[in-house]
Amino acid sequence: MRLNPWVGITAIATLAFLYLPMLAVAVLSFNKTRYGLQWSGFTWDWYVRLLNNPDILEATRNTFVLALVSTVIATVLGTLFAIALERYPWPRRSQGFLENLLYLPVVTPDIIFAVALVVAFGAFRMVSSLFEPGLFTMILGHVTFQIAFVALTVRSRLKSLGHDLDEAARDLYASYGYFVRHVLLPLLTPGIVAGAMLAFTLSLDDFVISFFTSGPTSQTLPLLIYASVRRGVTPEIHALSTLIFLITVLLVLASERLTRR
Amino acid sequence: MNRLIVWFGELTTPAQLYRRGLWFLLPAVIWILGLLVIPGLSLVALSFAERGQYGEVVWRFNLENYARLLGYGIFGWSPDTILILLRSLWVAFVTTLVCIVLAYPLAFFIASRPPRTRYLWLALVIIPFWTNLVIRTYAWQMLLAPDFPFAKLAQGLGLLAPDAGLYPSPLAVYIGMVTAFLPFVVMPLFSSVERLDWSLVEAAQDLYASRIRTFFQAVWPQTLPGLTVGVILTFIPAMGMFVIPDLLGGAKYLLVGNLIQQQFYASRDWPYGAAVSLGLMVMTLIGLALYRRRGKDVDLV
Secondary structure, eight states: OOOOHHHHHHHHHHHHHHHHHHHHHHHHTTBSOSSSSOOOOBOOHHHHHHHTOHHHHHHHHHHHHHHHHHHHHHHHHHHHHHHHHHHSOOOHHHHHHHHHHHHHHHHSOHHHHHHHHHHHHHHHHTTOGGGSSSHHHHHHHHHHHHHHHHHHHHHHHHHHHOSHHHHHHHHTTOOHHHHIIIIIHHHHHHHHHHHHHHHHHHHHHOOHHHHHHOOTTOOOHHHHHHHHHHHOOOHHHHHHHHHHHHHHHHHHHHHHHHHHO | OOOOEEETTEEEOHHHHHHHHHHHHHHHHHHHIIIIIHHHHHHHHHTTSEEOTTSOEEOOOOOHHHHHHTTEETTEEOSHHHHHHHHHHHHHHHHHHHHHHHHHHHHHHHHTSOHHHHHHHHHHHHHHHHSOHHHHHHHHHHHTSTTSHHHHHHHHTTSSOTTOOSOSSHHHHHHHHHHHHHHHHHHHHHHHHHTOOHHHHHHHHHTTOOHHHHIIIIIHHHHHHHHHHHHHHHHHHHHHOOHHIIIIIOTTSOOHHHHHHHHHTTSOOHHHHHHHHHHHHHHHHHHHHHHHHHOTTOOOO
């Protein structure tokens, strides 16, 4: 295929345009000056300070607790949901309803999602103080949008597996429990892992739903960065953002490796 | 219900099968119903309620929130809210258009790389998308600040007052939006470009079609499936976007997302916020319905 050289030039320029913001942040994270954007020498200082900043450490902990717990719950629920959708003969109308239910969290704009959760937790609070804004409500919120993504990933794996091995296992007198544990789940593992990875990154990445459901003690990294943008960014935030960027890249590459096999 | 059936090697009855299936189904269904569907429906109910004196919700049925959404306030009619709704549509439209224009060269460029490095280039497009949006947005805030080269250049050309920055401004919002959504268009478009039938392009060239005509008659129709997915993945979330206009747009360039957020925070007017959210949801559903009609054979995920 022969392309006009301008196509290549535009493409590279567009890519540069995508990377420019991250590059600027990374460069400034090594800059000695605290205020302003003038370059005045290289330093690791801001990275060292990160490790001694209790707020940032706390937010890091919250972010990972939130992502881990919600991913585990969403992976279990999403996998079950996918099996139910793909392996049971639901009547046509209920199947349509379930199908819509599956896509609903994907197509709802996240701000509406968040607002609906605010209203729901407001109502639940009248029953129990458990629903005060905090890590618990954030986990509930994250799981709700993660379920759909896990279910979609696992379901596509189920579809590509087909029914043959199910049939073979049952023909050979495997009980249903034995079949699920020793045939279905091992076969589904790549799909489940991919779904969980996706759910995990989505949770790390989420801002809007966290913003609306968080409380005073449940600051996560995106919320912390947003708050400090409002107050005026410090080089520590540049350093933190650079680290988050690098970690996400590694996570994405790792999940790519895992799912390719 | 008690007749015996064979379901993939298992002798069972439909009733038994449903009973077991419900164990798989119910946890997720109850979760989504309880935390998304029912809250969504209560949002509808809430939009007909009223704000009390202290920001509490007063359950007295009225249509005032919808009247306000159409611009009828206590001081008579004003176009402010309609303007915000239309602006959100417009921003989403421009963002999508610019993304498409930039995505074509990129998709063709990646498709023209040798297979070995193609996925590397593709990964290069996706990686920024996996970076937190808040980080990418504040990075643009910095890049468009008064003492950065871009603003200096604009100042030098006389487009900008000296010492002024390029943000907050509509331009900054568009830049932020385009960088946020570009990968959503490039990815599906690439999958269409990769499967392009080049013999059609050759035929067009053999028949002396101009470059523009070759593109619009031999290339464009073949990339429509991917393009439709890209447009949906961009247009719908762009309408409800809240972080980017919040950080880059300033108070004068509000979008629907910001309006909703204000009602739930600063103004504490939940009923009105609910009405605005439903307005956004209706716009989203219209968008989806259009997509269903145009691109039925295209998978979203």
